[in-house]
Amino acid sequence: MKNKLILNKNYCKEKHPTIEGIQIIEGKNNFPISWLNQQGYCEYQIYLQYMKGIKTSPTSAMLKGTSIHNELEEKFSETATPATFDEVVEISKTEATISRECFVMSPEDGIRGFIDEIWMKPTEIVIIDDKPGTRAFPSTINQVRAYCLAFKSMTNDERPIKGALRKRGTDNIFWSEEFDEKVEKEIRFTINRMHSLFDGQKPFVATKNPNKCRSCRYQSYCEECKL
Numbered sequence: 001m002k003n004k005l006i007l008n009k010n011y012c013k014e015k016h017p018t019i020e021g022i023q024i025i026e027g028k029n030n031f032p033i034s035w036l037n038q039q040g041y042c043e044y045q046i047y048l049q050y051m052k053g054i055k056t057s058p059t060s061a062m063l064k065g066t067s068i069h070n071e072l073e074e075k076f077s078e079t080a081t082p083a084t085f086d087e088v089v090e091i092s093k094t095e096a097t098i099s100r101e102c103f104v105m106s107p108e109d110g111i112r113g114f115i116d117e118i119w120m121k122p123t124e125i126v127i128i129d130d131k132p133g134t135r136a137f138p139s140t141i142n143q144v145r146a147y148c149l150a151f152k153s154m155t156n157d158e159r160p161i162k163g164a165l166r167k168r169g170t171d172n173i174f175w176s177e178e179f180d181e182k183v184e185k186e187i188r189f190t191i192n193r194m195h196s197l198f199d200g201q202k203p204f205v206a207t208k209n210p211n212k213c214r215s216c217r218y219q220s221y222c223e224e225c226k227l
Contacts, residue, residue: 001096001119003080004088008103019198020050026107029198033113033146039194040139044206046197048218056217065132068169069116072130076100089155092120106153109191115147117166125161126176127151130168136175140165145187148179 016022016029023030038045048054058066080099088097097120105112119126129144144163152161163183164176177183196202206224207213213225 001098001121002091003076004091004097004099005077005080005082006085006088006099006102007082009085011105018051020053022050022198023112025105025110025112028107028110029195030105030107030110030112031194031198033111033143033150035194036142036146036190037139039190040137040142042207042212042216043197044204044222044224045216045218047204048221052221054218054221059217061132065168069130072169073100085154088120089157093122096121104147104150104154106150108153109146109149109188110195111146111150111191113147113150115151118151121159123159125151125157125159126164127161127179128164128166128173130166132168134167134172134174136165141175141177142187142190145179145183146191149184149187149191152179152184 011025013030014024016024019029021032021035035046049056083091085102088099091097098117099115099120100117102115102118103112104115115127116130117128119128127144127147129140129147131140141163144165148161148163151157161179162176163179164173166173193202197204206222210227213219213222213227216222216225219225219227
Protein backbone atom coordinates (compact mmCIF):
# COMPACT_ATOMS: atom_id res chain seq x y z
CA MET A 1 0.00 0.00 0.00
CA LYS A 2 1.20 3.51 -0.81
CA ASN A 3 1.65 6.05 2.00
CA LYS A 4 -0.34 9.22 1.34
CA LEU A 5 -0.12 12.42 3.38
CA ILE A 6 -3.58 13.94 3.03
CA LEU A 7 -3.72 17.73 2.80
CA ASN A 8 -6.55 19.06 4.95
CA LYS A 9 -9.39 21.03 3.42
CA ASN A 10 -10.20 24.54 4.56
CA TYR A 11 -13.72 25.16 5.79
CA CYS A 12 -15.73 28.09 7.14
CA LYS A 13 -16.18 27.98 10.91
CA GLU A 14 -17.02 30.14 13.89
CA LYS A 15 -16.16 29.70 17.54
CA HIS A 16 -19.01 28.86 19.87
CA PRO A 17 -19.68 31.91 22.09
CA THR A 18 -19.52 29.98 25.38
CA ILE A 19 -18.26 26.41 24.87
CA GLU A 20 -14.53 26.00 24.23
CA GLY A 21 -13.72 23.53 21.46
CA ILE A 22 -17.08 23.66 19.72
CA GLN A 23 -17.19 25.24 16.29
CA ILE A 24 -20.25 26.38 14.39
CA ILE A 25 -20.13 24.93 10.88
CA GLU A 26 -22.97 25.39 8.40
CA GLY A 27 -25.12 26.77 11.22
CA LYS A 28 -24.71 23.73 13.52
CA ASN A 29 -22.62 23.01 16.60
CA ASN A 30 -19.67 20.79 15.66
CA PHE A 31 -17.65 19.00 18.35
CA PRO A 32 -14.41 16.95 18.25
CA ILE A 33 -15.01 13.22 17.86
CA SER A 34 -12.46 12.54 20.62
CA TRP A 35 -15.01 13.92 23.10
CA LEU A 36 -17.03 10.72 22.63
CA ASN A 37 -14.26 8.82 24.41
CA GLN A 38 -14.40 11.28 27.28
CA GLN A 39 -18.21 11.16 27.34
CA GLY A 40 -18.18 7.40 27.74
CA TYR A 41 -15.80 7.69 30.69
CA CYS A 42 -17.68 10.52 32.43
CA GLU A 43 -19.55 13.14 30.47
CA TYR A 44 -19.39 15.53 33.43
CA GLN A 45 -15.69 15.89 32.61
CA ILE A 46 -16.74 17.59 29.38
CA TYR A 47 -18.86 20.06 31.34
CA LEU A 48 -16.01 20.88 33.72
CA GLN A 49 -13.34 21.20 31.02
CA TYR A 50 -15.13 22.93 28.16
CA MET A 51 -18.11 24.71 29.73
CA LYS A 52 -16.63 25.73 33.09
CA GLY A 53 -13.15 26.16 31.59
CA ILE A 54 -11.26 24.22 34.27
CA LYS A 55 -7.65 23.55 33.26
CA THR A 56 -5.56 20.67 34.59
CA SER A 57 -2.10 19.35 33.80
CA PRO A 58 -1.88 16.40 31.40
CA THR A 59 -1.32 13.02 33.02
CA SER A 60 1.84 10.97 32.41
CA ALA A 61 -0.23 8.56 30.31
CA MET A 62 -1.44 11.44 28.13
CA LEU A 63 2.10 12.75 27.65
CA LYS A 64 3.39 9.29 26.75
CA GLY A 65 0.56 8.79 24.28
CA THR A 66 1.27 12.11 22.59
CA SER A 67 4.97 11.29 22.32
CA ILE A 68 4.36 7.89 20.71
CA HIS A 69 1.75 9.39 18.38
CA ASN A 70 4.15 12.10 17.21
CA GLU A 71 6.92 9.57 16.59
CA LEU A 72 4.63 7.43 14.43
CA GLU A 73 3.45 10.45 12.48
CA GLU A 74 7.01 11.67 11.86
CA LYS A 75 8.12 8.24 10.65
CA PHE A 76 5.11 7.94 8.35
CA SER A 77 5.72 11.38 6.83
CA GLU A 78 9.23 10.37 5.75
CA THR A 79 7.85 8.10 3.01
CA ALA A 80 4.41 9.62 2.36
CA THR A 81 3.58 11.69 -0.72
CA PRO A 82 1.10 14.58 -0.35
CA ALA A 83 -2.33 14.51 -1.98
CA THR A 84 -5.78 15.94 -1.36
CA PHE A 85 -8.47 13.91 0.36
CA ASP A 86 -10.46 13.55 -2.87
CA GLU A 87 -7.35 12.46 -4.79
CA VAL A 88 -6.54 9.72 -2.27
CA VAL A 89 -10.13 8.45 -2.30
CA GLU A 90 -10.03 8.23 -6.09
CA ILE A 91 -6.57 6.60 -6.23
CA SER A 92 -7.62 4.00 -3.66
CA LYS A 93 -10.35 2.68 -5.94
CA THR A 94 -7.63 0.96 -7.97
CA GLU A 95 -4.59 1.01 -5.66
CA ALA A 96 -4.51 0.57 -1.88
CA THR A 97 -3.29 3.52 0.18
CA ILE A 98 -2.46 4.24 3.82
CA SER A 99 -2.90 7.66 5.42
CA ARG A 100 -2.41 8.98 8.95
CA GLU A 101 -3.97 11.95 10.70
CA CYS A 102 -6.75 12.06 8.11
CA PHE A 103 -9.17 14.89 8.89
CA VAL A 104 -12.86 14.04 8.54
CA MET A 105 -15.95 16.11 9.22
CA SER A 106 -19.71 15.81 8.97
CA PRO A 107 -21.50 19.18 9.17
CA GLU A 108 -24.83 17.35 9.17
CA ASP A 109 -23.93 15.31 12.26
CA GLY A 110 -21.90 18.09 13.85
CA ILE A 111 -18.67 16.10 14.31
CA ARG A 112 -15.05 16.38 13.21
CA GLY A 113 -11.71 14.76 14.01
CA PHE A 114 -8.44 13.20 12.87
CA ILE A 115 -8.31 9.47 12.11
CA ASP A 116 -5.09 7.91 13.41
CA GLU A 117 -4.74 5.65 10.37
CA ILE A 118 -6.94 4.78 7.42
CA TRP A 119 -6.49 2.05 4.85
CA MET A 120 -8.33 2.80 1.62
CA LYS A 121 -8.43 -0.35 -0.48
CA PRO A 122 -10.27 -1.06 -3.73
CA THR A 123 -12.54 -3.48 -1.84
CA GLU A 124 -12.97 -1.77 1.55
CA ILE A 125 -12.13 1.14 3.86
CA VAL A 126 -10.53 0.38 7.23
CA ILE A 127 -10.54 3.17 9.82
CA ILE A 128 -8.13 2.59 12.72
CA ASP A 129 -7.96 4.33 16.08
CA ASP A 130 -4.87 3.65 18.20
CA LYS A 131 -5.32 3.06 21.94
CA PRO A 132 -2.84 2.35 24.77
CA GLY A 133 -4.39 -0.97 25.84
CA THR A 134 -6.17 -3.91 24.25
CA ARG A 135 -9.67 -3.56 25.70
CA ALA A 136 -12.50 -2.23 23.56
CA PHE A 137 -14.48 0.06 25.86
CA PRO A 138 -17.88 1.41 24.71
CA SER A 139 -16.35 4.90 24.70
CA THR A 140 -13.50 3.96 22.34
CA ILE A 141 -15.90 2.04 20.13
CA ASN A 142 -18.11 5.12 19.86
CA GLN A 143 -15.10 7.20 18.87
CA VAL A 144 -14.07 4.99 15.95
CA ARG A 145 -17.72 4.62 14.89
CA ALA A 146 -17.98 8.40 14.64
CA TYR A 147 -14.87 8.52 12.45
CA CYS A 148 -16.56 5.99 10.15
CA LEU A 149 -19.71 8.10 10.04
CA ALA A 150 -17.80 11.28 9.19
CA PHE A 151 -15.81 9.52 6.46
CA LYS A 152 -19.00 8.13 4.93
CA SER A 153 -20.58 11.58 5.06
CA MET A 154 -17.63 13.14 3.22
CA THR A 155 -17.44 10.57 0.44
CA ASN A 156 -20.72 8.66 0.06
CA ASP A 157 -18.34 5.86 -0.88
CA GLU A 158 -20.08 2.57 -1.62
CA ARG A 159 -17.18 0.42 -0.43
CA PRO A 160 -17.73 -1.38 2.89
CA ILE A 161 -16.35 0.57 5.86
CA LYS A 162 -14.79 -1.19 8.83
CA GLY A 163 -13.86 0.42 12.14
CA ALA A 164 -10.93 -0.99 14.13
CA LEU A 165 -9.04 -0.45 17.39
CA ARG A 166 -5.31 -1.14 17.52
CA LYS A 167 -2.80 -1.18 20.37
CA ARG A 168 -0.73 1.96 20.00
CA GLY A 169 2.73 1.42 18.53
CA THR A 170 1.96 -2.13 17.36
CA ASP A 171 0.20 -4.00 14.56
CA ASN A 172 -2.23 -5.61 17.02
CA ILE A 173 -5.79 -4.86 15.89
CA PHE A 174 -7.75 -6.20 18.87
CA TRP A 175 -11.28 -5.16 17.83
CA SER A 176 -13.10 -4.46 14.56
CA GLU A 177 -16.61 -4.32 13.15
CA GLU A 178 -18.45 -3.52 9.93
CA PHE A 179 -19.98 -0.05 9.89
CA ASP A 180 -23.48 -1.13 8.88
CA GLU A 181 -26.89 0.54 9.20
CA LYS A 182 -27.42 -0.72 12.75
CA VAL A 183 -24.07 0.65 13.93
CA GLU A 184 -24.70 3.95 12.14
CA LYS A 185 -28.05 4.32 13.90
CA GLU A 186 -26.48 3.61 17.29
CA ILE A 187 -23.67 6.15 16.95
CA ARG A 188 -26.06 8.82 15.68
CA PHE A 189 -28.14 8.30 18.83
CA THR A 190 -25.06 8.97 20.99
CA ILE A 191 -24.00 11.98 18.89
CA ASN A 192 -27.50 13.46 19.19
CA ARG A 193 -27.28 13.06 22.97
CA MET A 194 -24.04 15.04 22.93
CA HIS A 195 -25.70 17.85 21.02
CA SER A 196 -28.60 17.87 23.49
CA LEU A 197 -26.04 18.41 26.29
CA PHE A 198 -24.50 21.40 24.54
CA ASP A 199 -27.93 22.85 23.74
CA GLY A 200 -28.97 22.57 27.38
CA GLN A 201 -31.79 20.14 26.65
CA LYS A 202 -30.29 17.45 28.91
CA PRO A 203 -27.98 17.59 31.95
CA PHE A 204 -24.43 16.23 31.98
CA VAL A 205 -24.41 12.99 33.97
CA ALA A 206 -21.43 12.15 36.18
CA THR A 207 -20.10 8.61 36.46
CA LYS A 208 -21.28 6.48 39.36
CA ASN A 209 -18.05 4.46 39.29
CA PRO A 210 -15.87 5.44 42.28
CA ASN A 211 -12.77 3.97 40.60
CA LYS A 212 -13.15 6.48 37.78
CA CYS A 213 -13.56 9.29 40.30
CA ARG A 214 -10.37 8.30 42.14
CA SER A 215 -8.26 8.56 38.99
CA CYS A 216 -10.03 11.64 37.58
CA ARG A 217 -7.87 14.76 37.21
CA TYR A 218 -10.99 16.90 37.81
CA GLN A 219 -11.79 15.26 41.15
CA SER A 220 -10.98 18.30 43.30
CA TYR A 221 -13.18 20.55 41.12
CA CYS A 222 -16.16 18.20 40.76
CA GLU A 223 -19.22 18.87 42.90
CA GLU A 224 -20.65 15.53 41.75
CA CYS A 225 -17.76 13.51 43.21
CA LYS A 226 -18.91 11.30 46.11
CA LEU A 227 -15.46 10.31 47.42
